[in-house]
Amino acid sequence: MAKITIAGGAKNGEIIDLQNADLVLGRHSDCDLVLDDTRASSHHARLYRDKTEWMLTDLKSTNGTLVNQQPVSTVTLQDNDLIEIGDTQISFHADGHAEPSPQDKAGVTPAPAVQAPAAKAPAAKAPVTTTADDLALVEQMSKHMDAIRQETAKVIVGQREVLDQILMCMIAGGHALLVGMPGMAKTLMVSTIAKVLDMDFKRIQFTPDLMPTDITGTEVLETNRTTNEKDFRFMRGPIFCNLLLADEINRTPPKTQAALLEAMQEKRVTVGNTTYILDAPFFVLATQNPIEQEGTYPLPEAQMDRFMFNIWVDYPLEHEEEVIIRTTTVTQTAQPQKVLDKPQVIQLQQVVRKIPVSEHVIKYAIRLVRATRPANEKAPDFIKEYVHIGAGPRAGQFLILAAKAQAVMGGRIHVSCNDIKIAAIPVLKHRIYTNFAADSEGLTSMDLIKKLLAAVEEPAEADYT
Numbered sequence: 467m468a469k470i471t472i473a474g475g476a477k478n479g480e481i482i483d484l485q486n487a488d489l490v491l492g493r494h495s496d497c498d499l500v501l502d503d504t505r506a507s508s509h510h511a512r513l514y515r516d517k518t519e520w521m522l523t524d525l526k527s528t529n530g531t532l533v534n535q536q537p538v539s540t541v542t543l544q545d546n547d548l549i550e551i552g553d554t555q556i557s558f559h560a561d562g563h564a565e566p567s568p569q570d571k572a573g574v575t576p577a578p579a580v581q582a583p584a585a586k587a588p589a590a591k592a593p594v595t596t597t598a599d600d601l602a603l604v605e606q607m608s609k610h611m612d613a614i615r616q617e618t619a620k621v622i623v624g625q626r627e628v629l630d631q632i633l634m635c636m637i638a639g640g641h642a643l644l645v646g647m648p649g650m651a652k653t654l655m656v657s658t659i660a661k662v663l664d665m666d667f668k669r670i671q672f673t674p675d676l677m678p679t680d681i682t683g684t685e686v687l688e689t690n691r692t693t694n695e696k697d698f699r700f701m702r703g704p705i706f707c708n709l710l711l712a713d714e715i716n717r718t719p720p721k722t723q724a725a726l727l728e729a730m731q732e733k734r735v736t737v738g739n740t741t742y743i744l745d746a747p748f749f750v751l752a753t754q755n756p757i758e759q760e761g762t763y764p765l766p767e768a769q770m771d772r773f774m775f776n777i778w779v780d781y782p783l784e785h786e787e788e789v790i791i792r793t794t795t796v797t798q799t800a801q802p803q804k805v806l807d808k809p810q811v812i813q814l815q816q817v818v819r820k821i822p823v824s825e826h827v828i829k830y831a832i833r834l835v836r837a838t839r840p841a842n843e844k845a846p847d848f849i850k851e852y853v854h855i856g857a858g859p860r861a862g863q864f865l866i867l868a869a870k871a872q873a874v875m876g877g878r879i880h881v882s883c884n885d886i887k888i889a890a891i892p893v894l895k896h897r898i899y900t901n902f903a904a905d906s907e908g909l910t911s912m913d914l915i916k917k918l919l920a921a922v923e924e925p926a927e928a929d930y931t
Contacts, residue, residue, distance in 0.1 A: 468520055470513075470549075471557040488514040490525070491551060505529055505552030513543075520560065522549060530734055530743040534819055535639075536812065537733050537743045600817045601879070603810065608877035610805055614662050617802040621658045622651055623793070624786035630875070631777050631892050632659060632751065638871040639815045640774025640864060641730050641750040643715075643896065650779045652753045656711045664807045665708040666745075672718040678725035681705050682735045700737060705729055706744060708808060712752035716762045723769060726750060730772050747811050767855075767899075774864045776896035778912070818870045823881050829925040830883045831865040834890060837922050838898050846921045852904035852914060857897035864893045883924050891915050 468484040482499070489498040494508040501510070507527035514521055520543045524531040532550040533541050543549075545560035611633070618629055628644075632655070635642045644652045653669065660667035670681060683703030689696050704710065705726075715723060729735055733744045752773070770776075782790060806814075837845050839856030849856070866881075868889035873881045891912060898911040 469559045471559065473555040473557070484513070484515075484520070488512070491556075492525075492527075501551060501554050503552040503554045506554060510551050511549075519543075520558065524743075527551075528741050530741065534816060536746050536815070538746075539743075600813065600820065603813060604817060604874055604879055605877055607814075607874055611875050613805045617662045617805055618655070618658050620800040620802050621798075622655050623790045624782045625651070625655065625779065628777055628779055629655070629659075631775055632656075634868055634871045634875060634889070635775045635777075635892075636663075636747070636749050636811070637814045637874060638774065638818055638864075638867040639747075640867065641752070641772065642775040642777055642892075643770070643773040644751060644753045644777050644779055645756055646753075646779030647757065647781070648755060650781075652779055653711060653713060656709065656751050658802055660709045661802050662805050663709075663811055664804045665747075665749075665811075667709045667711070668704040668707040669711040669713060670704050671713045672715050672722070674718060676718045676722050678722050679703065679737075681722065681725045682729075682737055685738060700740070700742075702742075705735060706742075708745065708747055708749065710748075710750050712750055714755060715752040716754050716764055719763055720766065723763065723765060727769065727772065747808060747815065770896050771858065771860055773896065774868065775892035777892050778895070814874060818867060818874055821870045821873065821879055821881065823866055823870065826925055827869065827881050827883055827886060828866065829929060830922075831862050831869070831886050833925065834886065834918065834922050835859075835862045835865065835894075837918055838894060846918065848914065848917055848921075852900055852907075852909055853898055854901040855899040857894055861893055861897050865889055868893055887919055890919055894918075 470482050470484065472480045472482070490509055490512050491497060491499045491501060491506075492508050492510040493501055493503065493506050497509060499513075507525070507529070509525050510527040511525055511531045512523045514523075521540060522531065522533065522538065522543055523540045524538060529552055530537050532538065533543070533547055535548075535550070543558045543560070545558070547558045549556040549558060611630075614633065615626065615629065622629070632642055632644075636659075644656075646652055657667055657669070659665075670676075681703050682705055683701050685698040685700050687696055688699050712726065715726075729744060729748070730750050733746070733748050735742045735744065781787075835857050836842050838849060838853065838861075839845055840850045840853045842856075845856075865886055869881045869885035872885040872888055873879065894915050895911050898914060900909060900911055900914070904910075904914070
């Protein structure tokens with residue numbers, strides 16, 4: 467019999483048998499499962515059985531329904547899926563075997579009224595199962611990556627490392643900041659990737675007079691010609707897409723930059739008193755020009771931290787530049803073709819979350835992140851000498867997710883320390899802040915990361931004793 471485990475509110479720790487074939491979840495007293503959660507809607511979601519499958523449908527809730535951190539409208543639930551309704555987390559168990567709580571393991575019957583708060587009671591840690599379709603998609607990813615590179619090369623010459631880093635970030639479910647000199651085809655690369663992955667693409671040119679409503683959309687007053695009644699209608703902004711290019715994001719004031727924060731973090735937009743869920747998948751790729759800093763608004767550290775990757779777009783090699791000049795000064799007929807579609811990209815994101823990571827790799831990622839902090843006694847001497855502020859815990863999360871995505875792109879379901887090293891520069895580059903001593907010697911965060919990768923050793927046998 468299928469079961470659900472609740473974490474959060476007065477029902478925290480409860481395991482409920484799904485005997486009924488149809489359950490409405492929400493705050494209202496007439497719901498089949500009443501949630502003590504102020505962020506849940508009155509009638510938030512419906513859990514029901516469709517033949518042999520359990521389905522979950524969002525009932526047009528205010529804050530939306532998430533499954534495995536992805537917004538959903540209707541979804542088929544899999545064993546150990548994590549449902550998020552407001553601040554309440556619900557673990558779904560298709561086979562009915564819920565992970566026992568720490569109190570159960572100790573032989574104590576849990577008392578929901580005195581359980582720990584929701585933040586300390588995460589979803590069950592039972593192993594996540596992968597489907598045959600998941601494994602088949604991963605096995606084909608190496609060929610898919612070759613096809614993506616081939617199709618992108620019809621428009622973009624070279625820049626393979628940049629392309630791979632963008633795809634790694636997208637598969638991991640993150641957002642990326644592209645930094646490079648003018649004329650490096652950053653905008654063209656993003657639009658080409660959108661075509662190859664069959665994404666709904668929008669571009670916003672950030673300017674000093676851009677307003678938040680120019681991004682999110684606004685409500686307009688309209689008159690019904692039939693009834694002559696006036697009513698507000700929401701006109702969606704360009705943020706309602708799959709792949710958003712925020713061109714020259716540092717040329718607009720902080721108020722407008724902040725309009726992206728909720729969309730980037732929670733995949734939703736709030737206008738007035740209404741919250742709108744963005745269609746999955748959703749990515750923000752922002753560009754910055756490293757020169758001409760006069761009249762710009764540098765992104766605050768907290769907003770920079772929202773970007774998973776900081777990708778440097780360098781000059782092309784000599785032979786690549788010859789090809790660029792030769793091919794872009796004549797009429798072009800080649801057009802990139804679709805390689806993957808949106809459902810496959812969403813499936814890849816879910817597969818990344820399912821891939822297990824060994825303790826060895828996690829220890830290495832944590833060791834690398836902690837070594838960036840000058841206050842850490844185990845940090846190398848050059849970090850203590852040249853770094854003002856190091857990376858936070860989010861860097862460790864992004865390192866693991868990016869390493870998983872790197873493994874998937876190679877058609878593998880195992881993650882190695884080498885995958886962590888590949889992801890280290892784009893993840894840590896904008897999270898390490900150098901001090902005056904480093905600036906005076908011309909050392910950048912990228913230089914320090916390279917030294918760090920050479921200095922930090924992988925965990926040895928002695929680390930586990």
